Amino acid sequence: MSFFMEVLIAGLLAGVMYSLVALGFVLIFKASGVLNYAQGTMALFAALSFVSFVEMGINFWVALLLTAIIMVILAFVVERVVLRPLVNQPLITLFMATIGLSFFLEGFAQALWGSQVHRLELGISDDPIFIGDIMVSQFDIFAGVTAAAMVAGLAFFFSKTKMGRALRAVADDHQAALSIGIPLRHIWVLVWVVAGFVAIVAGLLWGSRLGVQFALSLIILKAFPVLILGGFESIPGAIVGGLIIGSSEKLAEVYLGPYVGGGIENFFPYMLALAFLLIRPYGLFGEVHIERV
Amino acid sequence: MSDQANIILSVNNIEVIYDHVILVLKGVSLEVPEGEIVALLGANGAGKSTTLKAISNLLKAERGDTTKGSIEFQGTRVEKLNPAELVKMGVVQVMEGRHCFEHLTIEENLLTGAYTRKGGRKVINESLEMVYEYFPRLKQRRGTMAGFTSGGEQQMAAIGRALMANPTMILLDEPSMGLAPMLVEEIFEIVKKLNEQEGVSVLLAEQNTNIALAYSNYGYIMENGRVVMDGSAKELGENEDVKEFYLGMSSEGRKSFRDAKHYKRRKRWL
Ligand SMILES: Nc1ncnc2c1ncn2[C@@H]1O[C@H](COP(=O)(O)OP(=O)(O)O)[C@@H](O)[C@H]1O
Ligand SMILES: [Mg+2]
Numbered sequence: 001m002s003f004f005m006e007v008l009i010a011g012l013l014a015g016v017m018y019s020l021v022a023l024g025f026v027l028i029f030k031a032s033g034v035l036n037y038a039q040g041t042m043a044l045f046a047a048l049s050f051v052s053f054v055e056m057g058i059n060f061w062v063a064l065l066l067t068a069i070i071m072v073i074l075a076f077v078v079e080r081v082v083l084r085p086l087v088n089q090p091l092i093t094l095f096m097a098t099i100g101l102s103f104f105l106e107g108f109a110q111a112l113w114g115s116q117v118h119r120l121e122l123g124i125s126d127d128p129i130f131i132g133d134i135m136v137s138q139f140d141i142f143a144g145v146t147a148a149a150m151v152a153g154l155a156f157f158f159s160k161t162k163m164g165r166a167l168r169a170v171a172d173d174h175q176a177a178l179s180i181g182i183p184l185r186h187i188w189v190l191v192w193v194v195a196g197f198v199a200i201v202a203g204l205l206w207g208s209r210l211g212v213q214f215a216l217s218l219i220i221l222k223a224f225p226v227l228i229l230g231g232f233e234s235i236p237g238a239i240v241g242g243l244i245i246g247s248s249e250k251l252a253e254v255y256l257g258p259y260v261g262g263g264i265e266n267f268f269p270y271m272l273a274l275a276f277l278l279i280r281p282y283g284l285f286g287e288v289h290i291e292r293v
Numbered sequence: 294m295s296d297q298a299n300i301i302l303s304v305n306n307i308e309v310i311y312d313h314v315i316l317v318l319k320g321v322s323l324e325v326p327e328g329e330i331v332a333l334l335g336a337n338g339a340g341k342s343t344t345l346k347a348i349s350n351l352l353k354a355e356r357g358d359t360t361k362g363s364i365e366f367q368g369t370r371v372e373k374l375n376p377a378e379l380v381k382m383g384v385v386q387v388m389e390g391r392h393c394f395e396h397l398t399i400e401e402n403l404l405t406g407a408y409t410r411k412g413g414r415k416v417i418n419e420s421l422e423m424v425y426e427y428f429p430r431l432k433q434r435r436g437t438m439a440g441f442t443s444g445g446e447q448q449m450a451a452i453g454r455a456l457m458a459n460p461t462m463i464l465l466d467e468p469s470m471g472l473a474p475m476l477v478e479e480i481f482e483i484v485k486k487l488n489e490q491e492g493v494s495v496l497l498a499e500q501n502t503n504i505a506l507a508y509s510n511y512g513y514i515m516e517n518g519r520v521v522m523d524g525s526a527k528e529l530g531e532n533e534d535v536k537e538f539y540l541g542m543s544s545e546g547r548k549s550f551r552d553a554k555h556y557k558r559r560k561r562w563l
Contacts, residue, residue, distance in 0.1 A: 088356060162408070169394045169405045176392035176451075178354055180458060181409040183382030 013140030013247020042218025046204030071196030231283025307362030335515035395440030406457030
């Protein structure tokens with residue numbers, strides 16, 4: 001039983017990392033309907049910038065601040081260069097544009113910071129600790145706590161601040177938002193900034209796990225099953241979806257893996273998502289549109 | 294409107310085109326005197342909403358464009374401004390079909406209306422209290438998600454939300470749409486009160502000619518993207534053609550002015 005718990009907890013905590021990527025994605029989708037393929041690359045770009053600053057001998061916190069500034073600049077550039085000229089275009093066009101953005105960012109990162117793999121030390125040991133007789137990775141706990149803090153922060157931002165409310169308003173009905181004087185451009189910049197910050201956290205956690213390397217941008221692919229499960233528009237959905245994917249892939253690997261020769265972990269999430277699509281196409285928490293007549 | 298008393302809004306011969314090719318307004322002119330309620334009447338598709346959106350500049354978001362004519366608010370040309378700038382100047386549109394933020398509570402809906410306001414929490418709370426005074430129902434429902442409130446409550450929330458921007462002028466698009474007659478009256482009473490007590494000028498687009506004329510000072514009748522008639526609410530209410538075509542006082546049902554041979558179309562805007 002305690003082995004099952006260990007696998008489950010490891011899975012849940014790994015799932016938190018998926019949630020982080022999915023979260024940035026949900027933010028942008030909610031506010032603008034854009035599927036941002038570049039979310040993973042943004043995480044990579046953030047991690048790479050951070051590591052490079054640290055390797056230059058810059059203090060940890062200063063490096064973090066500089067990375068945040070870079071993500072803010074990126075948000076402004078994306079709004080000006082990608083979103084604004086494509087206003088009123090079909091959403092598929094915007095999706096394609098974010099694929100373009102993803103390639104651009106990857107190339108740009110390479111040109112700027114080089115293409116070697118960097119080690120990223122956040123100073124958290126990956127040694128397991130025991131809680132009762134269950135073994136848990138310290139790093140996973142740290143990741144879980146960080147993600148929880150970020151979600152709490154986002155929840156506060158969305159429900160209690162003027163800008164957060166405006167963001168939700170735009171997500172609900174952008175015409176109505178326009179009609180009361182909320183400029184969509186500000187909102188876009190804002191939401192890309194927030195998604196950029198989420199990307200920093202995701203990038204640093206993933207980067208210190210896997211090393212900061214270009215394959216990091218592919219973690220976006222792990223976000224898709226999470227999104228299908230949780231719903232593309234739901235922040236709680238991104239969290240719960242991540243937890244389900246993380247834990248089920250680990251459990252599947254351990255308990256089903258032996259029967260098929262292992263490696264289930266890599267495709268199980270997609271199978272789960274596919275099966276789920278058939279039952280609840282709008283996801284666990286996806287917004288069922290309120291209809292009243 | 295012969296007396297030159299403070300015209301707050303004047304629309305001069307505007308032409309509106311959607312998608313670069315669909316000509317919808319073919320030279321519309323109208324005026325709203327300060328502190329009055331002016332009705333824009335006409336059947337579905339006449340161009341009422343388009344006229345309001347041309348004024349508030351929400352047209353751009355629907356790929357519409359004002360290609361000719363001018364719009365002046367308090368003497369300033371406003372056709373090139375964006376909706377946010379207009380809201381800051383004091384012109385707010387309440388869109389047709391209410392458009393509440395469904396997943397926000399009623400109170401959050403109202404608070405978003407204050408997005409452009411300066412002056413901090415105190416000013417905003419005062420406005421909120423004012424809105425709750427005019428719409429006591431909204432106060433009762435303040436914590437409910439707007440999507441789960443009734444159509445009437447949503448209409449009230451939409452008007453209340455516009456009030457939170459502290460407007461001098463409201464462009465009110467079909468507030469009666471889909472509401473029971475009793476509720477429609479309740480809402481019009483509140484609009485009238487707002488107009489009298491807060492001095493808000495109102496340009497009101499309505500298909501419901503009866504109620505619109507009962508609550509407004511002046512009216513314009515639109516057909517096919519043109520103003521075909523205008524006059525004081527009293528004149529229009531007594532006009533035989535209006536009675537026949539818009540107030541349903543004819544046995545033949547609703548017809549177009551085009552069919553009325555004896556009706557002399559006004560050439561004023563041509
Ligand atoms: N976004 C749009 N694109 C193209 N045509 C439009 C658009 N909106 C309205 N129209 C057309 O413009 C005309 C006037 O519409 P509208 O202003 O909504 O009328 P009303 O509010 O009086 O019912 C209609 O023929 C309608 O089909
Ligand atoms: Mg209309």
